[in-house]
Amino acid sequence: MREIGSQVGYWxxxxxxxxxxxxxxLEWLDGVRRNARILDYGCGYGRIMAELTAHGFTDVSGVDPSPALISRGRRLWPDLRVEVLASPPTLPYASASFDVVLLFAVLTCVPDGDAQRALIAELVRVLVPGGLLYVSDPVLSDDERNRARYAAHARRFGTPYGVFATDDGVVCRHHDVTGLRALLADLDRLDERRIEVVTMNGHRSPAVQLLARRR
Incomplete structure (x- = not known):
């Protein structure tokens, strides 16, 4: 679990x-100029990048450890600037290269706490001072199904409560909101919103979005 890219085979x-x-x-990005340098880390097949481009943003880049997801994105939107990330979390960009970094449903795919902290540190490195980090991630569910699988995984592997394995073979993590806030402790948190999302396997799940600024 310590390697961010260790589940690339699944993806x-x-x-x-x-x-x-x-x-x-999008209201959180209303004050961002349309030529701002935006990075979507863990961009998958480029869904969010395509939305931002349609909304008028002109300098959007994306990286993902999965070659298959990047290939899918290139087929769907050939004009998107997407690249395979060879050695996550290390990014091939100089410090202070981006005005905005997006991290959508990525921390859930990085169960290990040390790996999460390394990822956030790398994203902060590539942000300009005053740049924005926009995080969206599932939070702990209190239904019986999720409580059972959190507890089962913790008993078997000694993982933190909230880590679980999906039926199709990937290990994920649902977070306590305070834990996500703690990951952003070195940034200024600007806003927070609770949402509900449909997971990749079709279940409804609570989630949180956090907007923070590099000091």
């Missing part, structure tokens, strides 16, 4: 067929 297989649904709250 290059069945994961490459999934539909992702976390919505972009």
């Amino acid at each position: 290059d297989g069945v994961g490459a067929t999934k539909t992702f649904t976390h919505p972009v709250h």
Whole structure:
């Protein structure tokens, strides 16, 4: 679980067929100029990038560890600027390269806490001072199905409560909101909103979106 890219085999297989649904709250980007440099980390097949481009943003890049998802994105939107990330979380960009970084449903795919902290540190590195980090991720569910699988995974593997394995073979994590806030402790949190999303396997799940600024 310590390697961010350790589940690429899943995303290059069945994961490459999934539909992702976390919505972009465009009002949070109203004050961002349309030529701002935007990075979508874990862009998947480019869904959010395409939406931002349609909304008038002109400098949007995306990276993802999965070659299959990147290939899917290139087929769907040939004009998008997407690249395979070879050694996550390390990004091939200089420090202070981006005005906005998006991190949508990525932390859930990185169960290990140390790996999460390394990822956030790398994203902060490539943000300009004053740049925005926009995070969207599922939070803990209190229904019987999820409580059972959180507990079962914790008993078997000693993982934090909220880590679980899906029926089709990927390990994910649902977070306590305070834990997500703690990951952003070195940034200024600007806003937070609770939402409900449909997961890639068709279940409804609570989620949170956080907007933070690099100091």
